[in-house]
Amino acid sequence: xxxxxxxxxxxxxxxxxxxxxxxxxxxxxxxxxxxxxxxxxxxxxxxxxxxxxxxxxxxxxxxxxxxxxxxxxxxxxxxxxxxxxxxxxxxxxxxxxxxxxxxxxxxxxxxxxxxxxxxxxxxxxxxxxxxxxxxxxxxxxxxxxxxxxxxxxxxxxxxxxxxxx
Numbered sequence: 540x541x542x543x544x545x546x547x548x549x550x551x552x553x554x555x556x557x558x559x560x561x562x563x564x565x566x567x568x569x570x571x572x573x574x575x576x577x578x579x580x581x582x583x584x585x586x587x588x589x590x591x592x593x594x595x596x597x598x599x600x601x602x603x604x605x606x607x608x609x610x611x612x613x614x615x616x617x618x619x620x621x622x623x624x625x626x627x628x629x630x631x632x633x634x635x636x637x638x639x640x641x642x643x644x645x646x647x648x649x650x651x652x653x654x655x656x657x658x659x660x661x662x663x664x665x666x667x668x669x670x671x672x673x674x675x676x677x678x679x680x681x682x683x684x685x686x687x688x689x690x691x692x693x694x695x696x697x698x699x700x701x702x703x704x
Contacts, residue, residue, distance in 0.1 A: 589688040639663040
């Protein structure tokens with residue numbers, strides 16, 4: 540009878556408590572690694588998306604400013620934080636003013652209300668002017684913003700030669 544019980548117990552497969560604890564510990568390590576990689580990927584995706592939105596805003600603003608400055612016919616104000624000039628928009632003459640104050644860069648057309656273009660400027664020194672004699676030859680635009688993802692600043696620069704001065 541005892542021999543029969545021994546045969547039966549040796550035929551039944553099972554796991555010891557030590558094997559179960561080791562398996563659980565290994566699964567916990569693997570799960571922790573997978574979750575940490577997933578969380579890092581989610582954070583990186585948010586940062587990349589935020590940076591892309593910031594750069595798109597800067598490019599759109601830079602294109603608008605470049606077009607207006609290139610077509611400038613008469614300049615009224617030429618400071619580091621402001622550019623005020625007569626320019627041509629769709630073939631019609633308008634007075635356009637760009638002003639950098641605080642963290643905002645705004646654009647005003649024909650004395651209307653100022654429309655915000657950028658709201659996270661890091662520096663209000665946006666414009667640098669290059670004169671050839673008394674004539675404004677080139678305007679350098681430097682946009683520096685604080686990134687939305689809080690990972691520093693982004694810079695975009697363009698040199699614009701005036702055509703109508």
